[in-house]
Ligand SMILES: Nc1ncnc2c1ncn2[C@@H]1O[C@H](COP(=O)(O)OP(=O)(O)OP(=O)(O)O)[C@@H](O)[C@H]1O
């Protein structure tokens with residue numbers, strides 16, 4: 001199955017009277033279960049591409065189709081919200097955890113939003129907590145944990161809803177090299193174990209080396225894939 005298929009995707013932002021081209025004709029197919037890294041210099045369009053794939057933004061031209069049936073340009077707000085909630089997991093550079101909730105509650109949160117029954121929530125949250133190695137920290141609040149541990153919470157939270165696709169924009173940018181690599185190793189294991197498609201961006205060569213597929217962007221174009 002094609003998780004993502006884009007054809008000639010262009011994105012132009014308007015800044016005052018200036019047009020800023022961010023994506024300049026992206027043709028890309030990513031199949032289910034791939035583990036793909038988007039690489040390129042600052043300003044090359046990585047975040048813009050991930051935002052479009054994540055239904056957080058729409059193309060100015062061209063089409064982006066998710067899961068072979070959802071055209072990102074044609075979704076209304078509630079359809080986009082529902083697609084993000086049910087089929088896509090996000091991992092952010094700054095973790096974006098809820099500070100008043102503990103580890104367990106942060107990971108459980110998306111399931112509450114989805115209306116998953118309590119028994120099922122408990123089963124899924126505990127399984128992921130174990131998979132990401134946070135069993136001894138379930139009661140801790142994010143501020144009581146290291147950057148690497150916080151990102152583990154975010155990875156578990158992204159996966160707990162059993163999404164088809166996980167998107168991560170520079171997930172290791174705020175981690176030291178060793179923790180960054182550990183997070184990537186864990187993402188790769190989860191990709192293999194759950195068969196979920198991962199697309200992430202990074203500047204870190206050691207992280208790039210771990211990707212199974214690398215998409216190089218330059219000036220909003222794919223120069224190598
Ligand atoms: N909301 C916006 N309004 C105007 N221009 C924007 C907007 N978002 C991005 N851009 C421009 O689009 C281009 C691509 O930006 P983007 O953030 O996608 O790059 P990036 O590859 O993620 O860079 P970085 O590695 O620094 O995160 C840049 O020229 C940027 O200035």
Ligand SMILES: [Mg+2]
Nearest residue numbers: 046047048169
């Ligand atoms: Mg970016």
